[in-house]
Amino acid sequence: LISFADARGRLRRLRVVAVDRASVSAEAASGAYVEPGVHLRVRRGATMIHEEDLGALPALEEPLLLAVGDILLVTTGAVPGRPARRDDAGRVIAPASIPCTLPEVFREVLPGERIWFDDGKLGGVVRAATADVLTVAITAGRDGGVRLRSDKGINLPDSTLTLPCLSPQDRQDLGFARRHADLVGLSFVRHPGDVAELVGLLGAGPRRPGIILKIETPQAFAALPAILLAGLAAGPLGVMVARGDLAVEVGFARLAEVQEEILWLSEAAHLPVIWGTQVLETLAKKGIATRAEVTDAAMSVRAECVMLNKGPHIVAAVRFLADVLGRMRAHQAKKSTLLRRLAVSRQG
Template sequence: MPGADLPPAVIGCALPEVLDYVNPGERIWFDDGKIGGVVDRVEPDTVHVRITQARAKGEKLRNDKGINLPDSNLPLPSLTAKDLEDLAFVAQHADMVGLSFVSKAAEVEQLQQHLARLSERTVAIILKIETQRGFEQLPALLLSAMQAGSCGVMIARGDLAVECGFERLAEVQEEILWLCEAAHVPVIWATQVLESLASGGLPSRAEVTDAAMSDRAECVMLNKGPRVMQAVQTLDSILRRMQAHQRKKSSMLRSLHVAHTTWHLEPANS
C-alpha cells in the first residue's frame, strides 16, 4: 500500500571484509551511481545505509551490481586469491591482463613479479583507473608499469565517475589523456560508448559527441548488446571523420567542408 511502512531492504556483499573499514557519514553508491546513500551506523557484519538518491518512482537493484565507497579507506589487495589462481592461465595464453582498482605502484610490481615467475612471455599490463586514489597515483603507476615494457591505461569511466563525481569526469579523463600521451602510453576509452545504440534503438546526441571525443584514445571499448555490430560500424564512421580533424590532443587544422560551399549573395539595396 502507498505510504505503508516497509521493512528495510537487506542486500549482501561479495567482499564482506570491506565492512570493517566503513564509517558513519561516508557515501555509498550502488549500480554505477544509480542509487546513492550515506552510512548511518555500523554494526558487526552489518552496515545501515540511508538512501539519499534514487529515481522518484524507485530503482531496482539486481544481482551482481557494483558497490562504490568513495570516502572509505579500503586497504584491500588489488590481486585477490582468485586472481592469483587465474594468472597461471593468463600468463600462458593472454596478450594482456587488466589490473582492476589499482591504486599503488606496489600492486603493479607484484603483478609483474607473478607474471615473470609464471612465464617468459611478455604480457601487457592494463592499468584500470577506476578510483580517485588510482587517478591521483597515476604517475607512480605508470612509472612502475612502464618498466615491464608493455602497458596501457583504461579510463574505466563507470566506477571513475562515481568515485570522483560525475561533474569531474570530463576533467579527470582529460588529465589522464594528457599524462598518458606525455608518457607515450596507449589509452583505452571505456564504458557506455554508444550504449543506447548497442542495446537497441538510436544513440543519443550526447553519445555521438562522446564517441567522437574518444578519437583521442588508441582504443575504444564497446559493451555487448544485440546491435553491437551496428555500434561498431557507427563508431568506425565517427572516428574516421574525426581523425581528419584531430590526432590525440593536436588539431589537424584541415580545411572545413563549409569553406568549399559556394555562396550567392544578393547585393544590398542602395
C-alpha cells in the first residue's frame, strides 16, 4: 500500500496491483493531484518498508488557446510551443508560438497568404514572413477560442510550395512496403511527376503494391486527368477523396463541387474511389450520429469504399453504415440514379 498527502493536502492511498523490473502499477479509489516532492510511504501489511519523495514528473502537454484577433508565431526548429506571455494588466507582451517541422516552407510563404491549422479548426493570415518565423493574425475560429494541440496539420492553400511529395524517409520505407504491403498511399500528390516517381521507386513485377492517390490539394484537382493517366500506366490504382485537407485547401464551400468532379473523373477512368474523412465521426466517437452525418454517409454509396475513423463506438458505426449503404444501393449506382419504385407507391 502506498500512502501520501497529495498537492491539496488530501490523504490518498494506492494499492499495488502489478510489479515488474521497470515499473509498479497501482490503483486508487479517488483522484489525486501529485507534484515533485510529495512524500510517499510504502507499507506491506502493518510494516513500513520504504519512504521516498516523488521525483520529477514528465512534462504534460498543454494546448494553446487561440481566438480571433490573436497573434501566433510559427517558428522553425524543434522548440516547443508556448502560450502568450502577459503583463500584470493582462496585455500580451510576447505572442504564443508553435514550431513547424518543415522549415523548407518558410522561404515559400508570402505575407497576405492564408494559413489553417488542425483540419481547418483555426485559420489566419500571414502578416509577416522571414526565414525562420511566420507572424500570423488569427482570423477564423469558433466562439470562445480553439485549443491547438501538438502534432496538428498546417495547410497553406495560397502558397506555391515546391516541396517533394516523397521525403527521404518515405523513399527508405518504400523498400519495406514493396515487400510486405498490398497498397501504398501517396499523400499530397500535386502533379503527374509525383506519381511517376513513386512508380519508379516501387519497381515492376507482380508483387508491386497498388497505389492509392490521395487527392487533397487544388494542384492535384487541377491536374487530376494527367495524374490519373500517369497512374493507370503503372498498374493497380485507386483514388481517395481526402476531404479533410481538401476542404481546407479548396475552401469548405467548394468541397461539394470538387468531390463531385473527382467522382466523375474516377468513374470515367474506371478507378475505385475511397470516400474519406469524418464519415459518421460523431457516431464512432460519441455513440449517436448527427443528421448531416447520415446524409453524408448516404452520399458515400457512390464510392467503392468508405473510410471510418476509430472510436469507442466503431462497431456500431460500421453496422449503421452497412444499413445505410444497403438501402442506398437500390437507389444509386456510382453517379447514376436507378429510379427504382418508391416504397410509398402502390400497385394497381
